[in-house]
Each structure stands twice: as structure tokens, then as C-alpha cells.
Amino acid sequence: MTFDTFRCPANVARLDELVAFVEACADRFGLATKKKFGLLVALEEAFVNVCHYAYKEGEGDVSVGCGADGDAFVVEIADSGAAFDVLSLPDPDTTADLMDRQIGGLGVYFIRSLTDQVSYRREAGQNIVRMVFRHTEEPLQ
């Protein structure tokens, strides 16, 4: 398992660079177009979560590794903020009408919906979200 890694300050302004990096990696792997779209949404949601919430006081980096693990494409997003499992957040109510609709939690919901498998671990002072995209199954409905 060899990962290519992109490291940058946790700042939303770096999104384009990150997307270009991971997209190139997914293309080398040969991820199907539809699957890649889901990957890019899940990637943005995970990255933006780190940018907004990982470093409450001061600044820090985010490190994104991607590559093949067997026949699956794997992306890992790591930050050095306080221990927090973003996957512990509840799903939003996706049936509320316009005025009652809350946007909070939608990003995590997309991460869950658009990955084939997602997990969180705390390792060596880092929060690591691991997203797995398999060749075969389509994550989008």
C-alpha cells in the first residue's frame, strides 16, 4: 500500500489544489467517473470539516494521503487537532421543509453516503478519517 500525500494548512482556500491532487491520483488508479464524483464530494466535506473545526485556537495542517489498497481506492484525511470523531455526528433530517431545514450534519451525511466504507481512528496524536472506494459498487443511488 503506497500512498501519495498532500499536506497543506487547514484552509478552505487550498481546496482546488487538494482536489486536483486527489483527482489525479484517482485517475491513475482508474476510478470510474461516477465514483470519482462521490469521492470528490466526500473529500471536500472531510477537508472543510478539518478547516472549520479541527484547530479552534490557532492554525494547523491537514494531510491527505491517497492510493490503492488492494483493489480499492483509499483516501485518508489527517489532522492534529483535539481528538474528535466526525462520524459520531448524527445524520440530519433530510425530510424537513425549507424553513425548518438545517444544513448542519449534511457534510458528514455525504461522507457516509458517498463512500463504500468510512472509518475514524485516533493515532499518534492525529484524527484520521479513512474513506474507501471500491471499483465495483456504485455508492450513488
Place this chain on the structure above:
Amino acid sequence: MTIQTTKESNATVVTISGRMDAMTAPEYEKTLNEFIASGETSFVVDFQGLDYISSAGLRALLATAKLLKTKGGQILLSNVLGTVREVFDISGFGTIFKIKDSVADALADIG
């Protein structure tokens, strides 16, 4: 993301293309807020050229729609297609917005 606006007789048509993400969505919200502040109440937002949308894009759409609703205005979407449509379906946003097949259909609906 590029935003183009056209004033029709009964609404302002906002044509969005490219990516509506965490970097670009604030620009959409700012543009619409300016129109709303100047008194416009009816919008058709056309997604024909939109390739990508994330929760940040949905957040901006929702904020604008809520603001308009408090002012008695309305916002319709057109050409919500492909992968963008799937994001709408997964999030349930397909049911909280009025979505039409074309700009012409949306303008006709506003009347």
C-alpha cells in the same frame, strides 16, 4: 464558478457554471443577496453548466431561499442534472426546491 445574470420581465435568471463548493458558494450568496437587497424577489437559478455541488453549495442555496421566503419572494431551479441531481436526491433537497426542466418552464411557472 461563473455567475451570469439576466433580467427577464418577471424574474432574474441566474446561470451558474463550474463548481459550487466551499470556496465559491459565498460568491453565489453575495450575488443573490445584492439582488434581493435591491428589491428583486423572483429568481430562476439555472444549473445547466454546473458540474459539481457540495454541502457548502446547498447551504448557500438554502440561506438564499430562506431569506427570500421571509420577503415573500421565490426561487426556482432549472436543469438540475446528472451528478448534481444525485446530490440533491441524497440530501432531500430535490423536494424542498421547485425544480423545472428548463429556464422557460421555470419562467412560465412564475407567470
